[in-house]
Amino acid sequence: MYNSKAIILPNFMSDxxxxxxxxxxxxxxxxxxxxxxxxxxxxxxxxxEVAVCPSFISLTEVGKIFSGSNIKLGGxxxxxxxxxxxxxxxxxxxxxxxxxxxxxxGHSERxxxxxxxxxxxxxxxxxxxxxxxxxxxxxxxxFEQRQQGAKDYVLIQQTTxxxxxxxxxxxxxVIIAYEPVWVIGSGQAIDPNEAAAAxxxxxxxxFDLFPSDIVKNxxxxxxxxxxDETNVSDFTNLDKTxxxxxxxxxxxxxxFLAIIKNV
Numbered sequence: 001m002y003n004s005k006a007i008i009l010p011n012f013m014s015d016x017x018x019x020x021x022x023x024x025x026x027x028x029x030x031x032x033x034x035x036x037x038x039x040x041x042x043x044x045x046x047x048x049e050v051a052v053c054p055s056f057i058s059l060t061e062v063g064k065i066f067s068g069s070n071i072k073l074g075g076x077x078x079x080x081x082x083x084x085x086x087x088x089x090x091x092x093x094x095x096x097x098x099x100x101x102x103x104x105x106g107h108s109e110r111x112x113x114x115x116x117x118x119x120x121x122x123x124x125x126x127x128x129x130x131x132x133x134x135x136x137x138x139x140x141x142x143f144e145q146r147q148q149g150a151k152d153y154v155l156i157q158q159t160t161x162x163x164x165x166x167x168x169x170x171x172x173x174v175i176i177a178y179e180p181v182w183v184i185g186s187g188q189a190i191d192p193n194e195a196a197a198a199x200x201x202x203x204x205x206x207f208d209l210f211p212s213d214i215v216k217n218x219x220x221x222x223x224x225x226x227x228d229e230t231n232v233s234d235f236t237n238l239d240k241t242x243x244x245x246x247x248x249x250x251x252x253x254x255x256f257l258a259i260i261k262n263v
Contacts, residue, residue, distance in 0.1 A: 018236050018263050019049040019175070019222065019243035021136060022250030023076065023104060026055055033058035037065040039253040044071060046260045049243070051102050052250075056090055063099040074102030074136070077110060080123030082130070092124075092131035103128050104245075106162060107138045108181040118161035125162050129172055136175045136245065137162050138224070139202065143182035152201050159205040168214050176202050177245045179224040185248065189226040192234040199223075199240050229258035236263045 028036065033054045044050055053074035054062045063073045079089035095103055105128065106121035121137065128135040139158040141151040159176060168174060178198050180190055199221045206215045223235040224245030232244055244263070249255045 017047065017049045019051065019220070020260055020263055021074065021102070021104075021175075021177075021222065021224075021243065021245045022050075022052045022256065023107075023224075023245060023247050024052070024054050024058075024251060025076070025109070025247065027248075027251055028054070028058065030058050030061060034061050034065060036251070036253060037062040037071075040256065041065055041069045041071055043253065043257055044260060046263070048260065048263055050260065053102065053104055059095070059098050059100065067099070072101045073099050074104065075100050075133075076104050076107070078103050078105070078124055078128060078131075078133075080120060080127055082127060092127040092133050096131045096133055101134055102136055102175075103133045104136045104138065104177075106158070108140055108142075108179060108184060112181075118158060121158075121162045122164070122166075125174075126166060129166065129168070129174075134173045134175060136177050136222075138177045138179050138245075140179040140181050140225070146180070146182060151198070155198060155201045156205045159202050160209065163206075163209055168210060168218050170214075170218070172218060174219050175242075176206075176219065176221045177224045178202060178221060179245065183225040185226070187226050189228075189231050189235075192231075192238055195223050195235060196238045196241070199238070203240060227259065229255060229262050232259045233262045 051072040051074045053076050066073055075095040078092040078095055079086055082091055082093055105124045110116040125135045139155055141154040145154050183190055202221055206219055220242035222243040222245050223241060227244045227246045228249045235241055235244055249259055
């Protein structure tokens with residue numbers, strides 16, 4: 001079994017602003033999304049990086065609202081081909097064309113409900129990078145995997161399979177989102193020290209794949225899983241943790257503002 005306690009990693013990226021990423025999932029209709037986007041644009045003043053990932057149907061309108069602001073736009077998924085006869089799918093190029101800078105890939109809900117595999121995630125990451133998007137690659141263990149003591153193995157496997165064989169150049173950025181599947185939507189986040197250990201495992205996997213300067217300068221790790229205003233600083237204060245991926249708490253403007261403030 002991988003021993004995360006043995007990892008010794010250098011300090012880096014201390015000058016990078018924390019990032020808060022909102023994943024609205026399939027929770028808001030178009031008018032609701034536009035209303036919340038307007039509130040965010042008007043009320044978010046903190047000097048951190050904020051990205052919002054609405055549903056596909058809302059991307060264009062939300063993008064118009066964020067235009068001229070510091071709020072960045074992201075997609076919740078993309079397909080693994082640039083174009084073609086793939087009914088119902090959205091390409092990374094299309095996301096880029098409507099103003100997206102980020103795209104969430106490999107989220108546990110897609111793995112669970114839509115049968116998304118590590119191989120699919122890998123191809124999607126490749127397309128996202130080629131289109132000039134910043135992938136937010138989700139990795140994390142289920143409760144059963146945790147009980148079996150396989151957490152580290154799962155993190156290494158998912159991180160490696162998503163990125164192996166790809167070249168990351170100096171102009172490209174990648175975010176790895178550690179989301180323990182068993183706490184998503186539960187209202188109960190994991191112990192921050194456990195998150196820190198998981199992040200070290202992920203970083204060591206990255207050092208096994210890429211030159212150290214690329215890992216130090218072009219990768220960030222964020223935590224996701226029942227993040228709220230009461231616990232967010234516990235995670236953003238961790239060494240080698242660059243921000244959070246927020247689900248339900250990003251759907252209410254007051255909750256979201258409180259999270260940003262506490263970051």
